[in-house]
Amino acid sequence: VLKTEFLGQKYENPFMNASGVHCLTVNELDELKRSKAGAFITKSATTLERAGNPEPRYYATALGSINSMGLPNKGFQYYLDYVVDYQKNDSDGKAPFFSVAGMSRDENINILKIIQRSDFQGVTELNLSCPNVPGKPQVGYDFQMTEQILTQVFEFFRKPLGVKLPPYFDFAHFDIVANILNKFPLAYVNCVNSVGNGLYVDAASESVVIKPKNGFGGIGGDYIKPTALANVRAFYTRLNPTIKVIGTGGIASGQDAFEHLLCGATMLQVGTALYEEGISVFERLEKELKEVMTQKGYKTIEEFRGQLRTL
Numbered sequence: 001v002l003k004t005e006f007l008g009q010k011y012e013n014p015f016m017n018a019s020g021v022h023c024l025t026v027n028e029l030d031e032l033k034r035s036k037a038g039a040f041i042t043k044s045a046t047t048l049e050r051a052g053n054p055e056p057r058y059y060a061t062a063l064g065s066i067n068s069m070g071l072p073n074k075g076f077q078y079y080l081d082y083v084v085d086y087q088k089n090d091s092d093g094k095a096p097f098f099s100v101a102g103m104s105r106d107e108n109i110n111i112l113k114i115i116q117r118s119d120f121q122g123v124t125e126l127n128l129s130c131p132n133v134p135g136k137p138q139v140g141y142d143f144q145m146t147e148q149i150l151t152q153v154f155e156f157f158r159k160p161l162g163v164k165l166p167p168y169f170d171f172a173h174f175d176i177v178a179n180i181l182n183k184f185p186l187a188y189v190n191c192v193n194s195v196g197n198g199l200y201v202d203a204a205s206e207s208v209v210i211k212p213k214n215g216f217g218g219i220g221g222d223y224i225k226p227t228a229l230a231n232v233r234a235f236y237t238r239l240n241p242t243i244k245v246i247g248t249g250g251i252a253s254g255q256d257a258f259e260h261l262l263c264g265a266t267m268l269q270v271g272t273a274l275y276e277e278g279i280s281v282f283e284r285l286e287k288e289l290k291e292v293m294t295q296k297g298y299k300t301i302e303e304f305r306g307q308l309r310t311l
């Protein structure tokens with residue numbers, strides 16, 4: 001019922017972890033491999049290992065989460081070894097996507113050059129929405145830089161590449177970004193990364209709840225679903241049909257998943273709900289999405305993907 005084809009690969013279901021959640025170590029990645037997730041993705045990698053920000057750096061609230069992790073990761077070679085090894089030894093059809101988040105244009109280019117030369121044949125996700133370079137807006141909010149990086153990348157990169165985008169909030173921005181992305185042979189866009197730099201206040205303690213950045217951090221969960229759906233829909237309706245859309249943001253139930261698919265998403269990534277519930281979340285989401293589809297009389301996702309009605 002939930003079978004999904006994405007970039008010519010068949011997956012048992014559309015669910016994945018959102019990069020950053022449950023994918024830092026080989027142990028966590030192996031747990032995703034053994035889980036009911038249809039596919040999975042590695043933690044965004046930098047050239048060198050990073051410890052990330054001081055804790056507490058993630059906090060769950062009633063309606064979602066706030067985090068400022070600071071890009072803790074094992075360094076890109078660690079994940080490249082993992083995904084190449086996976087490709088050689090596992091044939092379960094859920095090969096991991098490889099997320100890359102260099103802190104500068106040059107760092108991204110260098111990492112992608114190494115991936116291009118490597119044996120990795122899977123999907124690479126370039127994170128253009130990493131909120132961790134002080135003093136500069138994230139790449140996705142710098143339209144000139146976005147176009148520059150993609151221009152440079154596609155001079156040499158020939159493997160399937162997607163980009164992780166920040167949420168946009170303005171029709172002019174949807175138009176501008178879609179126009180830029182449509183110039184490139186992108187495989188997909190992933191909408192959305194966390195809603196940037198929210199502030200959660202705990203009234204009882206009269207305090208912020210995470211230590212980095214005086215409490216400011218990326219917002220995920222229920223708070224951001226309408227923004228995520230808007231971005232999925234805006235890009236689904238603006239991009240060349242060869243560019244697929246991954247829906248990320250506020251997926252915690254089968255109905256949330258259904259809504260993302262209606263807006264045009266092909267794969268679905270789960271961040272906050274996975275962090276809160278652990279990998280059993282995938283089994284529940286599959287069951288719930290199947291129930292929604294059965295109730296509505298849909299036998300495959302293709303029957304309703306992108307078919308959102310307007311009034």
Ligand code: DHB
Pocket residue numbers: 020044067068069070071072101127129130131132193194218
């Ligand atoms: C981190 C957060 C992000 O939203 C992202 O895209 C990459 C890294 C982090 O804080 O680790």
